[in-house]
Amino acid sequence: MYASIPEYAGIPVIVVSNFTASAFQNLKELDPGLVFLEKSYLTKKRLLEEVDYKLIE
Numbered sequence: 001m002y003a004s005i006p007e008y009a010g011i012p013v014i015v016v017s018n019f020t021a022s023a024f025q026n027l028k029e030l031d032p033g034l035v036f037l038e039k040s041y042l043t044k045k046r047l048l049e050e051v052d053y054k055l056i057e
Contacts, residue, residue: 012054016042033057 014035015024024036035050 012057014047014050014054016047 012033016037016039018039021036021038028034
C-alpha cells in the first residue's frame with residue numbers, strides 16, 4: 001500500500017476486519033504483501049503465526 005513511499009515500503013501490514021477478503025481485493029492489488037484476516041475466523045494462534053511470518057520475511 002505504501003510501496004510508493006520509500007520510508008514505508010518495508011513495513012508489513014496485517015488487516016483484521018469483519019469484512020470479507022473480497023472487500024480488500026483492491027488493497028491486495030496495491031500491496032501484494034498485505035495479509036488480510038477475517039475476524040470471524042481469527043484465532044490467537046493464527047494471528048501470531050502471521051505476525052511471526054511477517055517479522056521473518
